[in-house]
Amino acid sequence: MKILVPLKRVADPDNANxxxxxxxxxxxxTTGLEWKPNPFDxxxxxxxxxxxxxxxxxxxxxxxxxxxxxxxxxxxxxLRAALATGADRAIRIDTTDDKLDGDLVARAxxxxxxxxxxxxxxMGKQAVDGDSNQVGQILAELLDWPMATFAATIKxxxxxxxxxxxxxxxxxTMRVKLPAIVTVDLRIVAPTSVYSTKTAATFKYNDGVRxxxxxxxxxxxxxxxxxxxxxxxxxxxxxxxxxxxFQAPPARKAGIKVKDVTELVTRLKNEAKVL
Amino acid sequence: MIEWSEMHLAIRDAFRRFVEAxxxxxxxxxxxxxxxxxxxxxxxxxTFGLADMARAKFAKDLAREARERDPGAPPRERKPSPEAGNxxxxxxxxxxxxxxxxxxxxxxxxxxMGLTAxxxxxxxxxVQKERWALPLLTLETIGAWAITEPSSGSDAFGAMLSTAxxxxxxxxxxxxxxxxxxxxxxxxxxxxCKLDEGNEPRERKIVSFILDKGMPGLTQSKPLRKMGLHSxxxxxxxxxxxxxxxxxxxxxxxxxxSRSGAKETFASERTGVAAxxxxxxxxxxxxxxxxxxxxxxxxxxxGEFQLIQLKLAKMEVARMNLxxxxxxxxxxxxxxxxxxxxxxxxxxxxxxxxxxxxxxEAVQLFGGNGYMAEYQVxxxxxxxxxxxxxxxxxxxxxxxxxxxxxxx
Ligand SMILES: Cc1cc2nc3c(=O)[nH]c(=O)nc-3n(C[C@H](O)[C@H](O)[C@H](O)COP(=O)(O)OP(=O)(O)OC[C@H]3O[C@@H](n4cnc5c(N)ncnc54)[C@H](O)[C@@H]3O)c2cc1C
Numbered sequence: 178m179k180i181l182v183p184l185k186r187v188a189d190p191d192n193a194n195x196x197x198x199x200x201x202x203x204x205x206x207t208t209g210l211e212w213k214p215n216p217f218d219x220x221x222x223x224x225x226x227x228x229x230x231x232x233x234x235x236x237x238x239x240x241x242x243x244x245x246x247x248x249x250x251x252x253x254x255x256l257r258a259a260l261a262t263g264a265d266r267a268i269r270i271d272t273t274d275d276k277l278d279g280d281l282v283a284r285a286x287x288x289x290x291x292x293x294x295x296x297x298x299x300m301g302k303q304a305v306d307g308d309s310n311q312v313g314q315i316l317a318e319l320l321d322w323p324m325a326t327f328a329a330t331i332k333x334x335x336x337x338x339x340x341x342x343x344x345x346x347x348x349x350t351m352r353v354k355l356p357a358i359v360t361v362d363l364r365i366v367a368p369t370s371v372y373s374t375k376t377a378a379t380f381k382y383n384d385g386v387r388x389x390x391x392x393x394x395x396x397x398x399x400x401x402x403x404x405x406x407x408x409x410x411x412x413x414x415x416x417x418x419x420x421x422x423f424q425a426p427p428a429r430k431a432g433i434k435v436k437d438v439t440e441l442v443t444r445l446k447n448e449a450k451v452l
Numbered sequence: 453m454i455e456w457s458e459m460h461l462a463i464r465d466a467f468r469r470f471v472e473a474x475x476x477x478x479x480x481x482x483x484x485x486x487x488x489x490x491x492x493x494x495x496x497x498x499t500f501g502l503a504d505m506a507r508a509k510f511a512k513d514l515a516r517e518a519r520e521r522d523p524g525a526p527p528r529e530r531k532p533s534p535e536a537g538n539x540x541x542x543x544x545x546x547x548x549x550x551x552x553x554x555x556x557x558x559x560x561x562x563x564x565m566g567l568t569a570x571x572x573x574x575x576x577x578x579v580q581k582e583r584w585a586l587p588l589l590t591l592e593t594i595g596a597w598a599i600t601e602p603s604s605g606s607d608a609f610g611a612m613l614s615t616a617x618x619x620x621x622x623x624x625x626x627x628x629x630x631x632x633x634x635x636x637x638x639x640x641x642x643x644x645c646k647l648d649e650g651n652e653p654r655e656r657k658i659v660s661f662i663l664d665k666g667m668p669g670l671t672q673s674k675p676l677r678k679m680g681l682h683s684x685x686x687x688x689x690x691x692x693x694x695x696x697x698x699x700x701x702x703x704x705x706x707x708x709x710s711r712s713g714a715k716e717t718f719a720s721e722r723t724g725v726a727a728x729x730x731x732x733x734x735x736x737x738x739x740x741x742x743x744x745x746x747x748x749x750x751x752x753x754x755g756e757f758q759l760i761q762l763k764l765a766k767m768e769v770a771r772m773n774l775x776x777x778x779x780x781x782x783x784x785x786x787x788x789x790x791x792x793x794x795x796x797x798x799x800x801x802x803x804x805x806x807x808x809x810x811x812x813e814a815v816q817l818f819g820g821n822g823y824m825a826e827y828q829v830x831x832x833x834x835x836x837x838x839x840x841x842x843x844x845x846x847x848x849x850x851x852x853x854x855x856x857x858x859x860x
Pocket of ligand 1 (some may be wrong): 537838843844
C-alpha cells in the first residue's frame with residue numbers, strides 16, 4: 178500500500194502564549210516561534226507506518242509512505258524528522274506559510290495525488306494553529322474519493338479500510354474502498370488502534386507515536402527529499418479565505434473561592450447560570 | 453565547528469522529546485526521592501537503538517585491536533575523521549539534554565557505560581571485555597568504578613589502603629570504598645587497590661579487579677544521603693577477604709599500569725563536564741528569561757531592572773563559552789587529536805564553576821521562589837555543586853593546570 182501523509186509545522190502548541198499579534202492586527206507574528214509538527218499529523222504518520230508494516234518488525238516497510246509539506250526551506254526539518262521515523266520519501270512544496278488556505282492546500286494536494294497515485298491519504302483531522310479542519314474534506318471532494326474523518330481505529334482489509342470514529346454514545350464504523358482519504362483523531366495512536374493485514378490481531382503497539390532511533394536519524398539524511406514549486410501544482414493561487422483581523426483572547430478573570438457547596442450551587446445557578 | 457548540523461539538531465529534538473515525556477513528569481520521584489534512574493535510562497537506550505550501536509562499535513574496536521596486534525601491522529596513527537567527531541557529538545547531545553533536568557542521570561550513566569566500561573575495554577583481556585564490558589556498554593548491567601576511600605580522595609593513590617594479596621593462583625581483596633556512584637546497585641564493580649607484597653604502602657603497585665554483585669565478602673551499602681544529584685545513587689563498598697581468580701585482574705597481569713590507566717580515565721571523565729554544565733546552564737537560562745519577563749515588581753517585569761539584566765547577560769556569556777568548549781571537543785576528535793590532561797583540567801575547572809555561578813544567579817533571580825523546590829533552579833543548583841568536587845576537585849584541577857604551566 179502506498180500512503181501519502183501531509184504534514185504541517187505549527188507554532189509550539191505548549192507555548193501558545195508566545196504567539197504575538199502585531200498592533201495592526203493583520204497577521205500572527207511568526208518570528209522567534211518554536212516550530213513543532215502538528216500533533217494530529219504526527220498521529221497520521223504513525224498510523225501510516227502501522228498500516229505499512231508488521232508491528233513485530235517495524236524496520237521493514239511493506240509499501241511506501243511519502244510525506245509532503247508546504248513551506249519554506251526550514252520546513253524540511255519537519256520532513257527529515259518524518260523520514261527518520263520511518264517515512265520513505267519526502268516532498269516539499271515551496272511557498273511561504275502565510276500564502277495558504279485550506280482550499281489552496283487541497284487543490285495543490287489533489288494535483289500532487291494525480292502524479293503520486295497513493296492508495297490512501299492519511300492526514301491529521303486539523304492543524305492546531307488555525308483549527309480549520311477542512312483540507313481532508315475538500316480534498317475528498319476534489320478527487321471524488323471516499324472519505325473517513327476523525328478516525329479512532331483503522332483496520333486494513335483487501336482493497337479497503339475499516340475505519341471507526343467515536344460519536345456521542347458509541348462508535349460508528351465504516352468500510353471505505355481504496356483509494357480513500359482518512360483523517361485521524363488522537364486515539365489513533367493507542368496500542369490497538371491500527372492493524373495492517375500483516376500485523377497479528379494480538380499485537381499491541383506502544384502508546385503514542387514512535388521515536389526515531391539514532392541510526393535512523395542519521396540515515397534520514399540520505400533519503401530522497403524533492404522540492405516542487407507551488408505554481409507547478411496550482412496555477413491559480415488566489416486564496417478563498419481572507420483573514421481580516423487577529424485578536425488575542427480576552428485575559429481570563431481571576432477565580433474565586435467559595436465557602437461551601439451551598440454557595441457553589443447558588444453561584445452556579447444565579448451567576449454562571451449553568452444549573 | 454561553529455554550530456550544530458541539521459542532523460545534530462534532529463538528534464537533539466529526539467532526545468528532548470524523550471526527556472520531556474519520560475523524565476520531566478517523574479522529576480519529583482527521581483530528584484527528591486529514592487527512585488533509581490536505571491529503568492528510565494534503559495528505556496532511553498532501547499528507544500534510540502543505542503545498544504545495537506554499542507554492540508557494533510564494540511565489534512569494530514575488537515577487530516581493529518586484533519589487526520594492530522598483528523606483528524606486521526603498521527603502527528597505529530589517529531587520522532582525522534569526521535566520523536570520530538560525530539561520535540563525540542552524539543555522546544554530548546544526550547548529556548546536554550538530560551542535564552536540563554537530571555544531571556544525576558548523566559553521572560549514573562557515564563560512570564556505568566563510560567568510566568567502568570572503559571576501565572575494562574582499555575586494559576582488559578578480550579575475554580574480560582566480552583564478559584563484562586559489553587553488557588555495561590548496552591546497559592544490560594550497571595557498573596561502578598571504585599577508587600575513593602574514606603581516607604583517600606584527592607590523594608587517591610598515595611593514601612589508598614585497599615589491598616590485594618596473592619593467594620595461590622588468585623588473590624584475596626580487602627578494603628572499603630566510599631562515594632561510589634551506582635555502588636548500591638552495581639552488577640559489575642571495578643575495584644582499584646594496591647598489591648600488598650609486604651612492602652611499604654607508598655611503593656605498592658596499583659592493580660584493578662572486576663567484581664560481581666553478590667560475591668562472598670562484598671557488601672554494597674544503601675544509597676548515602678546527600679545534598680543533590682539524587683537521580684544518581686552513591687554508596688559505600690566493603691570488602692572482607694573477597695577471593696578472586698586471576699581472570700578478574702584487569703589485563704590478567706600485575707604490570708597493567710593501573711596508575712596511568714586511572715589517569716586516562718580521569719581525563720575522559722573531565723571532558724564530559726563541559727556538556728553537563730552546558731545542559732544545566734541552558735535550563736537555568738531558559739527558566740530565568742521566562743521568569744524575568746513575567747515576574748512583575750514595582751510595576752515592571754523584573755527583566756527591566758539592570759541588575760537582573762546583568763545576571764542574564766552573564767548566563768549568556770557562560771552559555772557561549774561552554775558551547776564552544778563542547779564544539780572544541782568535537783572538533784578535536786574530528787582532527788584525530790585528544791585533549792592533554794592540563795587542557796581537560798582547565799575545561800573542567802571552568803565548566804564546573806560556570807555552572808555553579810549560573811545556578812546561584814538563577815536562584816537569586818527567582819527570589820523566594822528560587823529557594824522553593826517547585827521552580828527547579830534550586831535542584832540544579834544543588835546538583836551543579838558536585839561538578840566542582842567529583843572527577844577531581846577544583847583545587848586539584850588548578851594544581852594540575854599550574855603544574856603543567858610551570859613544567860616548561
Ligand atoms: C556524588 C559523588 C559521586 C562520586 N562518585 C565516585 C565514583 O564513582 N568513584 C570514585 O572512586 N569516587 C567517586 N567520588 C569521589 C570523588 O572523586 C572525591 O570526593 C573527590 O575526588 C574528592 O576527594 P575527597 O572527597 O576525599 O576530598 P579531599 O581530597 O579530602 O579534599 C578535601 C578538600 O581539600 C582540598 N585539597 C585536597 N588536596 C589538595 C591539594 N593538594 N591542594 C589544595 N587543596 C587540596 C580539596 O580540593 C577539597 O576542597 C564521588 C563523589 C561524589 C560527591
